[in-house]
Amino acid sequence: MTDIRQLATDWDAIVVGAGPAGLAAARVLHSAGLSTLLIDENPAPGGQIWRAVTSTPLLDQSVLGLDYWAGLEPVRGAIGSGLAIATATSVWSADRGGQVGISCNGVTRMLTAKRVVIATGALERPFPVKGWTLPGVLTVGAAQGLLKSSGRVFSGRVVIAGCGPLLWLYAAQVLRAGGTIAHILDTTEAAQFRPASRGLAGFALSSYLAKGLALMAEVRRRVQVISRVTALEIEGQERATGVRFEARGRSGQVAADVVLVHQGIVPQVNLAMAAGVPYRWDAAQLCFAPVADESGQTPLARILVAGDGAGIAGWEAASARGTLAGIAAAQALGASGPVPNGRSERAQVRRKLRARGFLDRLYRPADAFRRPTGDVIVCRCEEVTAAEVEKGIDLGAIGPAQLKSYTRCGMGPCQGRLCGLTVTEMIAARRGLTPGEVGHYRLRAPVKPITLAELASLPADDAAVRAVVRN
Amino acid sequence: MQRSQSTGRDYDVAVIGGGLVGIAVAWGLARLGQRVAVLDEVDGAKRASRGNFALVWVQSKGLGMGEYAGWTVRSSNGWAGLADELGRETGVDVHFERPGGFHLALSERELEMRATSLKRLHNQPRMVGYETTMLTHSEIKRMLPDIGPDVVGGSYCPLDGHVNSQKLLRALHQGFAQLGGTYLPGSTALHIAQAGGGFSIKTTDGAVAAGKVVLAAGNANMALAPQVGLSVPMLPERGQIIVTERTERFLRHPVVTIRQTDEGTVMLGDSREETTDDRGANPQINSVMAARASRMFPRLARLNVVRTWSAIRVMTADGFPIYDQSVTHPGAFVVTCHSGVTLAANHAYDMAGMIARGALDPDVAVFSARRFDANAGA
Numbered sequence: 120m121t122d123i124r125q126l127a128t129d130w131d132a133i134v135v136g137a138g139p140a141g142l143a144a145a146r147v148l149h150s151a152g153l154s155t156l157l158i159d160e161n162p163a164p165g166g167q168i169w170r171a172v173t174s175t176p177l178l179d180q181s182v183l184g185l186d187y188w189a190g191l192e193p194v195r196g197a198i199g200s201g202l203a204i205a206t207a208t209s210v211w212s213a214d215r216g217g218q219v220g221i222s223c224n225g226v227t228r229m230l231t232a233k234r235v236v237i238a239t240g241a242l243e244r245p246f247p248v249k250g251w252t253l254p255g256v257l258t259v260g261a262a263q264g265l266l267k268s269s270g271r272v273f274s275g276r277v278v279i280a281g282c283g284p285l286l287w288l289y290a291a292q293v294l295r296a297g298g299t300i301a302h303i304l305d306t307t308e309a310a311q312f313r314p315a316s317r318g319l320a321g322f323a324l325s326s327y328l329a330k331g332l333a334l335m336a337e338v339r340r341r342v343q344v345i346s347r348v349t350a351l352e353i354e355g356q357e358r359a360t361g362v363r364f365e366a367r368g369r370s371g372q373v374a375a376d377v378v379l380v381h382q383g384i385v386p387q388v389n390l391a392m393a394a395g396v397p398y399r400w401d402a403a404q405l406c407f408a409p410v411a412d413e414s415g416q417t418p419l420a421r422i423l424v425a426g427d428g429a430g431i432a433g434w435e436a437a438s439a440r441g442t443l444a445g446i447a448a449a450q451a452l453g454a455s456g457p458v459p460n461g462r463s464e465r466a467q468v469r470r471k472l473r474a475r476g477f478l479d480r481l482y483r484p485a486d487a488f489r490r491p492t493g494d495v496i497v498c499r500c501e502e503v504t505a506a507e508v509e510k511g512i513d514l515g516a517i518g519p520a521q522l523k524s525y526t527r528c529g530m531g532p533c534q535g536r537l538c539g540l541t542v543t544e545m546i547a548a549r550r551g552l553t554p555g556e557v558g559h560y561r562l563r564a565p566v567k568p569i570t571l572a573e574l575a576s577l578p579a580d581d582a583a584v585r586a587v588v589r590n
Numbered sequence: 591m592q593r594s595q596s597t598g599r600d601y602d603v604a605v606i607g608g609g610l611v612g613i614a615v616a617w618g619l620a621r622l623g624q625r626v627a628v629l630d631e632v633d634g635a636k637r638a639s640r641g642n643f644a645l646v647w648v649q650s651k652g653l654g655m656g657e658y659a660g661w662t663v664r665s666s667n668g669w670a671g672l673a674d675e676l677g678r679e680t681g682v683d684v685h686f687e688r689p690g691g692f693h694l695a696l697s698e699r700e701l702e703m704r705a706t707s708l709k710r711l712h713n714q715p716r717m718v719g720y721e722t723t724m725l726t727h728s729e730i731k732r733m734l735p736d737i738g739p740d741v742v743g744g745s746y747c748p749l750d751g752h753v754n755s756q757k758l759l760r761a762l763h764q765g766f767a768q769l770g771g772t773y774l775p776g777s778t779a780l781h782i783a784q785a786g787g788g789f790s791i792k793t794t795d796g797a798v799a800a801g802k803v804v805l806a807a808g809n810a811n812m813a814l815a816p817q818v819g820l821s822v823p824m825l826p827e828r829g830q831i832i833v834t835e836r837t838e839r840f841l842r843h844p845v846v847t848i849r850q851t852d853e854g855t856v857m858l859g860d861s862r863e864e865t866t867d868d869r870g871a872n873p874q875i876n877s878v879m880a881a882r883a884s885r886m887f888p889r890l891a892r893l894n895v896v897r898t899w900s901a902i903r904v905m906t907a908d909g910f911p912i913y914d915q916s917v918t919h920p921g922a923f924v925v926t927c928h929s930g931v932t933l934a935a936n937h938a939y940d941m942a943g944m945i946a947r948g949a950l951d952p953d954v955a956v957f958s959a960r961r962f963d964a965n966a967g968a
Contacts, residue, residue, distance in 0.1 A: 214870055229873060395869060514763055515608075515773040518633020524640055525760045527853075532835055532896050558634065563871065563899050571834060571858075572891035575881035583874035586861040587882065588700070 121205040123223045126230065130156050132448055133219050133232035135210045135390060138166020139434040140426025140441030141238035142193045147445025148236075149202040152456030156230070157202055158221060160209045160567070164194045166240055167260065168434045171268040173198075182295040183267065184288070186434065193438070212564030213237065213394040217421040220564065220577075227573035234421055234448040237391050237409075238441060241384035241427040244406070244484065245541050246281060247491040250353025251380060252499050255360075259381035263289045272298030275376030278362050280304040280351055283383040283482045284331060290338045302373045303338070304364050305346040306382065308485050345371070350487065353378050382484040386428045389534060393562040394422055400555030403479045404431055405489070406540060407559050413465065415444035423448055431479075436471035439464035490545050497545070498538040500531020508542060512549045519543060519560045532568065535560040601627045601772070603945065604791055604800035606779045606814065609637055610755070610930035611904075611937060612806035613762040618942025620769035627772040627798055629779050629791065631810075636868055638808050638930065641901020643831060643859045644755035644851075645844055646686065646932045649693065649722045649747035653707065656716035657956045658910045661936065663718050666749045668935030673753070679768065682761035684753050685852040691750025691844045692734065694741050694886050701743045708745060722747040736840050740885040752844040754852050755931050762938075774798070779807065782817045784919055789818075804945060805924040808904040809866065819918030821959050822926055823907035826866040830875050830900045832858040832883075834893040841887070848883055848890075856890060858883045862903070871900045904928055913941065913957040915950055923950075924959075 134145045137159035145157040157164070165172045169190025180188050197204065205223065212220035217232045243260045250256065259279065265271045272293050277300045279286060290300055338344070350365040354372075361374045385406035392398060396417045397410045408430045415423040425444035426437035442464045449458045491497060491505040498508075503526050511525040519535075519542050522528055528542060529535035535542075539560050547554045565574075605616040608630030616628045631637075648666050652659025666688070673686035695701035705724050711717070726743050733746075767773065777793040784790075788801040803818065805811045811822045836854035850856050861875045876898050884891040904926060906912050911927035923945055927933055944950050 212873065218873070220873065514760075514767060515630075515775050516633075517775045520633045520637075520640065521775065524756050525763070527756065530897075532894070534897070561634070563897055564873070565895050565898065568835075568894040568896075570891065571832070571880045571884055571893050571895055574832070574876055574895055575884050575891065577873060577877040579874040579877040579881075583872065583878045586863050586872075586875050587878045 121208055121223055123205055123208060123221060123226055123228050126156065126205065126228065128230055130154050130230060130232040131452055132234045132236065133158065133230060134236045134238060136166065136238035136240055137164035137204065138168060138238060138240045138426060139193070139438040141236065142197050143438045143441030144236045144238060144425050144445035145197060145202055147442055147459065148449055149200060150456060151449040151454035151458050153449060153452055153454050155202060156205060157197065158205045158208050158210055160207065162207050164197055164204060164206065165190055167264065169194055170264055175267050176270040177296060183292055209567035210390060211567040211569050213390055215395050215419045215421060222567070222569045222573055225573065227569055227576055229577055233452055234423060236423045236425055236444050236448060237428060238426045239387045239390050239428045241431060242387045242536060243381060244383045244385050245537050246380040246382050246488060247495050247497055247541055248351045248353060248488065249495050250355060250359065252496050253353055253355050253359045255355065255358040255376065256353055256378045256380060259286050259289050259379045262379050266292060266296065270296065272296050273377045276301040276374055277377045277379065278302045278304065278373055278375040279379045280306065280362060281381040282307040282484065283381055284478060285384065286381045287334045287338055290342060291334050294338065294341055300342045301375065303342050303344045304348045304351065304362060305344055306348045306485060306488060307346065307482060309347050349485065382488055383482055384427065384431055385540065386430060388428065389536060389562050389566040391424055391428065392559065393564055393566050395419060396422055396424065398559065400553065401430060403476065405483065413443065414447035415440055416447050432471050432475050436468050439467040489541065490548055491541065497541050498528040498531065500533050501527040503528040508545055509549065512546055516546065517550060518546065518557055522546065523560070529560050534562060534566060600798060601625045601800040603802045603804060604629060604789065604798050605804045605806055607806035607808060608773065608775065609808060610759060610934060611925055611927065613759065613766060614934045614937040615804055615806055615925055615942050615945065616771055617762045617766045618938040619946055620766055620771040622942060622946045624946055627774055627800065628766070629777045629793055629798060630773065630775045631778045632776050636902050638902055638904045641829065641831060641899060642755050642931055643857060644752050644931055645846070645849065646688065646751040646753055647691065647846065648720065648749040649691065649745060650708065650711065653711045654908065655910050656714045660718035662932060663720055663749060665933045665936040666751070668939060669751065672935040672938055676761040676765055680761045680764045682757050682764060684757045684761050686751065686753045688749065688751030689843050690746060690748040691846065692730065692744050692746050693846045694744040696740050696742065696882060696885055698742055704745055720749055733843060736887050736889055738885055738888040750844060752849050753931060758931065758934065779814060782814060788921065802921040802923065802945065806926065808926065809902060811924060811926055815924055818922035819916040820914055820922060820924050822912050822924055823959070823962055825905045825907055826864050827903040827905040828863045828865045828868060828900050829860045829903045830871050830879065830898065831860060832876055832879055832898045833896050834890065835896050837893055840889065845886065848886060855896065856893065866902050868900050868902055871898045907962060911957050912959045913950060913954050914959050921948070
């Protein structure tokens with residue numbers, strides 16, 4: 120664990136997130152001779168995709184696959200390069216002035232950087248169906264994290280429900296690791312195949328196609344896959360015991376000890392939004408993404424974004440975007456050391472984005488799974504149901520801020536990570552607006568938890584004291 | 591759902607502003623049988639009602655204007671009735687409590703300044719009679735067992751209380767809708783003109799016509815008031831609030847800067863800076879607030895912070911409310927103040943009644959903005 124008390128206060132660059140994008144950006148900045156700090160909340164660099172790549176017990180490389188082991192070199196390279204890395208350290212605030220609040224093991228610091236590269240990656244899209252808050256229900260991403268770090272597969276009857284490339288990858292990894300999966304309830308919409316194939320030309324150019332088809336075939340050989348699922352409900356009182364579903368117009372039920380849900384990933388935008396980076400609605404990926412140019416430069420001079428946090432495109436594109444953000448920041452700071460030209464990375468990003476269009480269309484989550492109704496919980500922290508959200512909208516909420524005031528939806532510790540998109544899409548649909556017009560919750564520091572004692576330990580000047588102490 | 595498009599002479603009263611001040615007046619008018627529209631801004635507008643500290647507070651208010659202390663006590667006394675009626679009519683419990691509140695001092699100097707300022711307040715002419723008591727550490731400890739050793743003493747007033755201000759906003763909006771009121775969000779008022787014995791209000795989403803108009807738009811009143819012959823001198827002021835995760839109930843009485851909500855979270859306030867930029871929060875100020883709160887109640891130190899935010903405080907040039915009817919544009923009223931929660935009962939009952947009758951009572955004449963003209967001439 121890093122002792123963050125030993126860290127310098129002022130840096131040329133701070134990179135937040137040590138996944139493919141953050142590692143690449145930090146490598147460029149460090150090589151260019153700039154003082155660079157790479158920060159990650161996990162115990163080791165690698166991000167979600169390369170989680171525990173230097174420590175995983177699953178040493179047979181065929182289990183987690185080539186994309187996972189591709190992380191070994193960048194992670195080892197960063198650790199051995201002399202780059203300053205703060206692990207197990209969370210970034211709870213960043214602002215347009217380059218001030219970054221960090222916290223580790225009960226210690227808090229405010230650091231400053233001339234450039235901040237936000238590479239906070241992706242998180243899984245909320246999957247609000249009945250019963251999704253029951254014990255025994257996890258996301259596929261969380262389950263995959265356990266698999267990578269501890270080699271753990273679930274015993275008992277495992278049911279996976281949802282759609283998206285990660286779902287198939289995880290299923291294949293579990294099977295290779297000796298685990299079993301009772302059922303996969305595939306929610307990919309039949310209607311999506313045709314529009315998706317419009318992007319097939321771009322897709323066919325990519326390695327996605329072969330990889331994806333092989334994975335699905337591998338899984339289908341050993342798991343009962345129920346496709347065209349249009350409705351889901353997780354059953355159970357104390358914990359999940361089964362899943363009720365509708366598929367091809369018929370209803371069914373499967374028993375389950377563990378239910379894993381997933382319907383794609385979306386950019387994790389909380390830190391960038393809290394820093395004041397403007398954002399836009401991405402209608403193809405059904406999510407908000409920060410406004411940035413090809414290099415990741417946002418309209419705020421000191422802040423860049425890179426990787427899936429800037430828009431979902433996969434790890435190869437994330438790595439390339441990290442390099443491009445590193446180049447842009449290094450050039451802006453007039454680095455004395457060598458800076459690559461970024462030509463091949465730019466081409467790589469364009470290629471991956473073209474191929475991405477097909478996946479976005481194919482795995483577009485169905486409306487019913489993004490906009491719940493009735494007594495389905497929308498906000499897990501405050502236990503606000505879809506019906507209560509609808510009531511708040513009808514009472515006059517035209518955006519998420521007023522809805523918060525009416526219902527407390529989004530006011531809990533997760534700061535709307537697990538309900539933000541749901542709420543925006545519900546308001547948009549009910550009010551006849553676009554999600555972009557509705558906007559997102561207004562996010563504020565701390566975007567990661569810190570204690571009051573940590574907050575109190577930060578330095579304060581006389582003006583701050585005068586603003587508070589009065590009689 | 592259709593976006594509202596209003597034309598023609600539609601309402602008895604148009605209230606501009608859907609925050610706590612506007613909706614309290616609007617609800618009060620609707621319950622008197624008036625046809626009322628509330629014109630509100632877009633979702634991202636600066637809103638004091640979403641940043642408030644939710645105290646129904648009496649002690650220390652009114653230094654410089656004894657009548658304001660009386661007006662405050664009146665609302666504090668009316669609050670239980672308001673909470674009851676809202677609960678009955680809407681089913682929303684706004685969690686009003688009046689257990690008495692504290693102001694805590696962390697040094698002898700703070701304590702002395704507190705005692706002096708209370709003495710000056712209560713020695714004023716036209717000061718309403720009520721009690722605020724100075725207490726020692728051990729006296730406070732009996733009522734607030736969790737205070738830390740750094741608390742040297744403080745003041746206590748039995749009239750102080752608090753409420754869940756979000757549920758208050760929700761209850762007033764819901765009650766207003768139940769009474770047939772029309773809420774028009776996304777209808778930012780741009781221009782007000784006299785028309786056909788009433789007013790025509792141009793908004794970003796069409797025009798609204800009404801017999802009377804009430805300006806309750808916080809700092810936005812500054813631009814609207816001159817259009818109807820009113821004046822509302824305001825100061826730029828921003829406050830910050832920190833809110834923690836839920837914790838077991840430990841704080842039975844609100845402290846002026848610390849309160850535990852009915853949900854179990856703890857709110858810490860409240861700073862003052864001269865700015866109306868509510869985009870970020872000053873981390874140094876948060877640090878001071880957190881440090882002082884942890885000294886007052888050491889058990890707070892280990893709690894996680896869930897959110898911090900800054901919000902504009904609606905502050906008139908002298909800090910006291912402004913209630914006026916225009917001389918040049920009769921039927922145009924302004925209702926603005928800092929304490930929209932504390933004064934909600936007065937606004938919902940007294941002020942709504944006066945506006946419905948078309949005349950402000952003589953006992954609120956002291957709150958006219960004409961007081962600023964007199965000062966300028968003195």
